[in-house]
Amino acid sequence: MKAQAKVSPPKVGILRFLGTNCDRDVWQAVESVGLKPEWLWHEDHFEAKDYSALILPGGFSYGDYLRCGALAARSPVMQSLRQAVSRGVPVLGICNGFQILCESGLLPGALLPNQGGRFIDDWVELTLENSKADWAPQAVGSSIRLPIAHGDGRYFIQEEGLKRIEDQGQIWWRYKSNPNGSVADIAGVSDESGRVVGLMPHPERALWDWMGGVDGRGFFI
Amino acid sequence: MEAKLAHYRLSESEYDRICELLGRPPQGLEWALFSALWSEHCSYKSSRRHLKKFYSQSARVLESFGENAGVIDLGEGERLAFKMESHNHPSYIEPYQGAATGVGGILRDIFTMGARPIALANYLCFGEASTTIMPHLVDGVVRGIAGYGNCVGVPTVTGQTEFHSSYNGNILVNAMAVGLFAPGDPVVTSKAQGVGNLVVYVGAKTGRDGVHGASMASESFAEDSEKKRPTVQIGDPFYEKLLIESCLEVIGRGLVVAIQDMGAAGLTSSSFEMAAKGGVGLKLFLDRVPLRQEDIGPEEILLSESQERMLLIAQPENLKAIQEVFFRWGLEAQVIGEVIEAKEVELFWGPECLVRIDPLLLTDNAPNYDRAHQPWHHPHRAESLNDLVASGPSLKSGDSAWVEELKGLLASVQGCSREWVHHQYDQRVGGRTAQDAHHSVASLRLADSDRALGFTLGLRPYLMRFDARQGAMDAVAYPALELASQGFLPLAMTDCLNFGNPENPKIMSEFVASIEGMSEVCRELDVPVISGNVSFYNETQGQNITSTPSTGLVGLRNKVTSGPQGRWRQASDEIYILSLPMLHCSGQWAEWAQSSASLKGWGEIQAEGVKGLIQVLLELSAWEEGVTALRPVGKMGLAYTLARMGLESDQALGAQVDLSNWTPQGCADLKGAQRFLALAFYETLYQMVVTVKPGRGDELEEKLGHWQQSLSSLEWAHLGQVEESGFLEIRDHAEVLRLSVDEMQDIWRNAWRNHFATLA
Numbered sequence: 003m004k005a006q007a008k009v010s011p012p013k014v015g016i017l018r019f020l021g022t023n024c025d026r027d028v029w030q031a032v033e034s035v036g037l038k039p040e041w042l043w044h045e046d047h048f049e050a051k052d053y054s055a056l057i058l059p060g061g062f063s064y065g066d067y068l069r070c071g072a073l074a075a076r077s078p079v080m081q082s083l084r085q086a087v088s089r090g091v092p093v094l095g096i097c098n099g100f101q102i103l104c105e106s107g108l109l110p111g112a113l114l115p116n117q118g119g120r121f122i123d124d125w126v127e128l129t130l131e132n133s134k135a136d137w138a139p140q141a142v143g144s145s146i147r148l149p150i151a152h153g154d155g156r157y158f159i160q161e162e163g164l165k166r167i168e169d170q171g172q173i174w175w176r177y178k179s180n181p182n183g184s185v186a187d188i189a190g191v192s193d194e195s196g197r198v199v200g201l202m203p204h205p206e207r208a209l210w211d212w213m214g215g216v217d218g219r220g221f222f223i
Numbered sequence: 224m225e226a227k228l229a230h231y232r233l234s235e236s237e238y239d240r241i242c243e244l245l246g247r248p249p250q251g252l253e254w255a256l257f258s259a260l261w262s263e264h265c266s267y268k269s270s271r272r273h274l275k276k277f278y279s280q281s282a283r284v285l286e287s288f289g290e291n292a293g294v295i296d297l298g299e300g301e302r303l304a305f306k307m308e309s310h311n312h313p314s315y316i317e318p319y320q321g322a323a324t325g326v327g328g329i330l331r332d333i334f335t336m337g338a339r340p341i342a343l344a345n346y347l348c349f350g351e352a353s354t355t356i357m358p359h360l361v362d363g364v365v366r367g368i369a370g371y372g373n374c375v376g377v378p379t380v381t382g383q384t385e386f387h388s389s390y391n392g393n394i395l396v397n398a399m400a401v402g403l404f405a406p407g408d409p410v411v412t413s414k415a416q417g418v419g420n421l422v423v424y425v426g427a428k429t430g431r432d433g434v435h436g437a438s439m440a441s442e443s444f445a446e447d448s449e450k451k452r453p454t455v456q457i458g459d460p461f462y463e464k465l466l467i468e469s470c471l472e473v474i475g476r477g478l479v480v481a482i483q484d485m486g487a488a489g490l491t492s493s494s495f496e497m498a499a500k501g502g503v504g505l506k507l508f509l510d511r512v513p514l515r516q517e518d519i520g521p522e523e524i525l526l527s528e529s530q531e532r533m534l535l536i537a538q539p540e541n542l543k544a545i546q547e548v549f550f551r552w553g554l555e556a557q558v559i560g561e562v563i564e565a566k567e568v569e570l571f572w573g574p575e576c577l578v579r580i581d582p583l584l585l586t587d588n589a590p591n592y593d594r595a596h597q598p599w600h601h602p603h604r605a606e607s608l609n610d611l612v613a614s615g616p617s618l619k620s621g622d623s624a625w626v627e628e629l630k631g632l633l634a635s636v637q638g639c640s641r642e643w644v645h646h647q648y649d650q651r652v653g654g655r656t657a658q659d660a661h662h663s664v665a666s667l668r669l670a671d672s673d674r675a676l677g678f679t680l681g682l683r684p685y686l687m688r689f690d691a692r693q694g695a696m697d698a699v700a701y702p703a704l705e706l707a708s709q710g711f712l713p714l715a716m717t718d719c720l721n722f723g724n725p726e727n728p729k730i731m732s733e734f735v736a737s738i739e740g741m742s743e744v745c746r747e748l749d750v751p752v753i754s755g756n757v758s759f760y761n762e763t764q765g766q767n768i769t770s771t772p773s774t775g776l777v778g779l780r781n782k783v784t785s786g787p788q789g790r791w792r793q794a795s796d797e798i799y800i801l802s803l804p805m806l807h808c809s810g811q812w813a814e815w816a817q818s819s820a821s822l823k824g825w826g827e828i829q830a831e832g833v834k835g836l837i838q839v840l841l842e843l844s845a846w847e848e849g850v851t852a853l854r855p856v857g858k859m860g861l862a863y864t865l866a867r868m869g870l871e872s873d874q875a876l877g878a879q880v881d882l883s884n885w886t887p888q889g890c891a892d893l894k895g896a897q898r899f900l901a902l903a904f905y906e907t908l909y910q911m912v913v914t915v916k917p918g919r920g921d922e923l924e925e926k927l928g929h930w931q932q933s934l935s936s937l938e939w940a941h942l943g944q945v946e947e948s949g950f951l952e953i954r955d956h957a958e959v960l961r962l963s964v965d966e967m968q969d970i971w972r973n974a975w976r977n978h979f980a981t982l983a
Binding site: 020021024026027031060061062064118119120121122124149151153204206207209211213214 | 366649668
């Protein structure tokens with residue numbers, strides 16, 4: 003988001019679906035780095051040019067009834083989001099936001115119930131696999147520590163698809179120690195352009211020392 | 224008539240009282256109304272007169288009992304609402320939904336006031352892990368709490384999980400919620416006001432679930448409790464999330480006159496209580512209540528405990544705006560009545576008035592019993608520490624087998640890690656969590672003032688089994704000491720008084736002694752009880768639970784990060800023990816070592832002493848250049864506490880501790896193994912482990928000497944150092960306990976899975 007923030011309008015749109023519950027946390031994160039957040043309601047349409055970036059926060063959109071993210075992926079606001087993607091606006095999906103991007107076909111793969119069948123709240127270590135994503139540009143191979151909190155975080159993609167995203171450098175983050183049974187330890191992926199990204203861990207929960215870590219800040223600066 | 228009284232769970236004397244109040248026998252729906260509102264659950268008929276003894280007022284208290292939750296002033300425009308409530312009976316019958324709806328109900332009590340819920344906690348008591356049904360109950364309850372709390376987006380940041388055979392047939396599930404009013408947020412109450420104002424029903428539609436739930440909760444369990452499944456409610460956390468956002472929006476915009484959750488006894492209790500508190504009447508059209516299915520009659524509508532529903536009072540001109548807000552959040556707001564001048568509640572079904580009754584007959588005129596109880600005598604007394612040790616159980620693992628004894632405690636279901644539980648809860652949603660459930664005190668950052676709120680639960684059931692008065696005093700004192708040791712000034716508390724059958728004088732005596740003990744400490748510490756809940760009849764087939772008055776305390780610290788932690792911080796830190804001895808007991812170790820043993824004790828908790836110690840801890844914790852760790856010696860005594868401080872440290876730090884120079888009050892005559900047992904495994908209320916940075920020992924002793932002038936029984940000793948050796952070593956003359964931190968880690972963290980091998 004670095005490059006865009008300077009030349010484009012500085013507003014960061016935060017999508018809110020019924021049941022989104024990390025919306026205020028993401029708002030706090032965006033504000034804390036001096037950018038201007040704005041709500042985008044699930045029923046609304048918006049103009050791509052008004053936003054320098056878009057974020058889909060975590061939560062339980064529509065109660066996670068049906069598959070996680072399936073209902074949200076079909077909301078009116080997602081039509082505008084698709085247009086924004088085609089115009090090159092960077093998009094970040096966190097946790098349930100990642101699930102929504104997968105359900106809407108903007109990101110490859112799917113997120114299944116955790117191995118073991120339980121919700122997991124913990125801190126995990128991640129390794130950056132590819133840095134072509136617009137979000138959190140860092141050196142490939144660098145490690146960060148972020149919290150996870152999910153019941154359906156097991157990333158899955160068929161073998162053929164896995165090979166494709168590996169070849170095209172779309173694997174964004176991998177877990178150092180796989181908490182949920184994700185294929186190839188995948189914690190986050192990007193689309194082919196590297197502009198649309200999603201991850202299960204929560205960078206907005208690691209902004210200040212008092213939160214237990216600061217590695218999430220890089221995602222919002 | 225007998226059958227009718229049994230059906231509505233009313234006694235003959237209550238029937239006579241109803242006839243007297245009405246001037247005639249009750250008719251039609253009146254039976255259901257009296258049954259619900261005069262139930263123990265709604266009327267507090269066995270506890271009311273005793274609850275009045277609670278210390279409940281201080282300059283900080285804005286709202287107290289009588290409202291959905293208590294509210295305190297934090298200064299700088301911030302205020303806090305919090306409350307704790309039980310959901311014991313439903314959780315035994317259907318653990319997932321019982322626990323889930325317990326969380327939902329307590330959250331509604333908070334956001335009803337206009338506060339945004341920011342944290343949850345749970346106090347859970349289960350039976351023996353080895354019983355057939357217990358793993359299923361543990362699993363269901365934890366999943367239920369996780370399923371609801373995680374989805375509504377309120378972090379579960381702390382909790383306490385206990386095990387004892389007295390809960391085999393009656394588990395306890397107590398949930399606490401904390402809500403924050405940011406500067407400028409209004410506080411609303413449940414007082415219906417303004418003749419002509421509308422009664423608006425919002426949230427989920429009404430179904431048959433939970434009909435007669437309140438009166439079920441007011442009865443002991445019999446063998447047929449499984450048959451009560453239909454009275455358990457089903458929760459929908461997604462709906463609750465929508466209700467939180469929409470209710471906070473209408474309250475924040477000033478569109479609401481009064482609002483109340485439809486909790487126990489549903490529409491009946493909410494409408495009658497709102498009318499009674501506001502001193503007005505209500506006209507309600509029951510046929511306008513949104514229903515899940517068409518064939519539900521007026522009595523079921525009145526008593527349904529369907530979840531996620533609210534009743535609000537609004538001026539007619541605001542109705543449109545209110546409906547728009549709820550519609551936007553995917554919910555309905557339906558007018559079902561209005562406020563009237565006559566102080567009566569009128570219930571209509573179409574044009575027909577089914578009931579017209581003064582609400583005060585059902586609320587303020589409910590029975591108020593003075594159940595038989597005796598003045599408290601202190602049971603299980605020893606005459607001295609020597610007597611205590613001589614009459615206590617011997618080591619489970621054999622003479623001087625200290626390593627095995629400590630390993631046994633770390634592996635016990637009472638002493639092992641609760642990670643399995645906490646990892647299933649979202650502990651960070653909301654972006655405020657500064658300390659999660661891995662710490663003894665949870666803490667949350669208050670964004671507007673950049674301060675920290677501390678939050679912890681209390682009550683150690685084994686102390687209740689020893690002496691209810693002492694256990695109840697400790698339920699206030701111990702969490703207050705935990706807060707103060709991390710620099711939080713204890714501000715206020717809530718409680719959940721779980722007891723057996725109040726008609727049993729032994730139980731009632733424990734209840735009264737508990738309230739008096741708690742209140743004495745609350746008054747001394749200026750920690751008012753601002754809200755709470757009573758759960759009686761926790762009895763199954765004649766077996767009463769351990770009397771369990773659980774507590775939740777909050778405290779405030781001016782800085783978000785500061786103060787010592789409850790674990791080793793760095794090698795070479797100097798370890799001290801600090802003691803203000805009041806009560807010595809054989810502690811939880813004794814119960815573990817010999818399951819049939821009753822704890823014995825010597826001495827008594829002194830509220831004044833607790834206050835003095837809290838002052839010392841607040842000053843110590845503020846000494847940032849010196850103090851690194853500060854933790855009360857808790858359950859299972861000093862050896863276990865020292866082990867925990869290493870287990871929770873970042874680099875598995877060890878410690879070298881020598882007790883040889885530590886001869887606290889009453890221990891002078893003890894020698895050898897008996898002395899080691901008393902010092903390292905028994906419990907002295909209250910002791911603290913303190914570490915200071917290398918070279919700061921003299922300054923610490925100077926400070927302690929100063930404080931001793933006002934707290935003459937304060938004792939201390941230098942015990943040793945924190946080490947990188949990877950071993951915890953505790954010596955006392957010839958007795959030695961030496962154990963690797965890695966081995967302890969292995970035992971402590973894996974024991975849960977061994978106790979509950981059937982759970983993934």
